[in-house]
Amino acid sequence: MTLSRKIAAALDARPVAGALPVDLEIAEGPYHLGLHLEAAGPVGLAFGGLAFTATDRPDRTLDDLKRWGDRLAARLTYLMEPLVLHEVDPIGGEIALRSQSPTPRSGEQSFYEIRLTLPGTLRLRRLGFDQATRRRHPVSCQMTLEALERLADDLVTTVQEP
Numbered sequence: 214m215t216l217s218r219k220i221a222a223a224l225d226a227r228p229v230a231g232a233l234p235v236d237l238e239i240a241e242g243p244y245h246l247g248l249h250l251e252a253a254g255p256v257g258l259a260f261g262g263l264a265f266t267a268t269d270r271p272d273r274t275l276d277d278l279k280r281w282g283d284r285l286a287a288r289l290t291y292l293m294e295p296l297v298l299h300e301v302d303p304i305g306g307e308i309a310l311r312s313q314s315p316t317p318r319s320g321e322q323s324f325y326e327i328r329l330t331l332p333g334t335l336r337l338r339r340l341g342f343d344q345a346t347r348r349r350h351p352v353s354c355q356m357t358l359e360a361l362e363r364l365a366d367d368l369v370t371t372v373q374e375p
Contacts (some may be wrong), residue, residue, distance in 0.1 A: 216241040216369055217236035224253060224358060234261075243269035244369050251353055259353040259360065265365075267333040267372045274300065278308045278329045284371040286310060287326060291360060292325055299326075306331035320344065324354050335368060 219239045238247045249261040279301065281326075286296040288304070294312035301308045312324035323341045341352040356364075 215366065216244050216246055217365040220246065220365055221358060224250075224258070231305065239367050241369075241370065243267055244372075246365055246368070257355060257357045259352060259355045261353060262338040262356075263363070263364075265337075265352070265368045265372075266360060267337040269373075273333060275303055275306065275331070276277070278306075278331065280375075281311050282308050282327075283372060284374055285367075288371055291363065293343055293356075294324060296325060296327065315342065325354075332352055333372065335372075351366050 216239060216324045219241055220237070223237050223239055231255065234249060234251045236249050237246065238245070239265045240246075245266045246263065247265075248263045248266055250258060251261055252259040257344075277299070277350045282298050285351070288294055292312075293316055294314050296310045299309045299311040307328055310327040310329075312326075315322035315324035319339045323339055325337065328336045337354070339352045339354045340349045342349050
């Protein structure tokens with residue numbers, strides 16, 4: 214069973230409303246995906262963040278992370294904003310991708326941020342930036358179940374490519 218099908222099964226198997234929020238942990242071979250599910254309905258779901266880990270290659274380099282980031286940016290076109298490489302931290306062994314053009318809404322701008330690390334971890338979250346306070350804060354990621362399943366498949370595909 215693929216990681217995306219396991220996500221669908223976990224969402225189908227969870228207890229009915231009232232059991233939210235809940236942390237979902239799904240694994241398939243060397244790939245692990247976790248998310249903090251905040252809301253779920255017949256149309257979509259909201260989650261506070263997503264963590265993906267690939268334990269198949271312990272010897273990644275910063276160049277490997279950059280290539281992974283490039284593949285993600287090219288493939289995740291169905292998110293609200295296109296992603297671009299934002300920063301490279303050679304000392305910390307991490308790169309960050311962010312939305313190229315944040316979405317303005319209700320006096321703030323919100324954007325996706327993806328952080329990739331050398332051990333093969335990916336953390337996706339959505340952040341809001343309040344213009345008045347000049348502060349960032351977490352915002353729920355909202356998408357359909359189909360988009361989340363596609364995202365899981367794309368994470369596996371992009372981390373596997375050379």
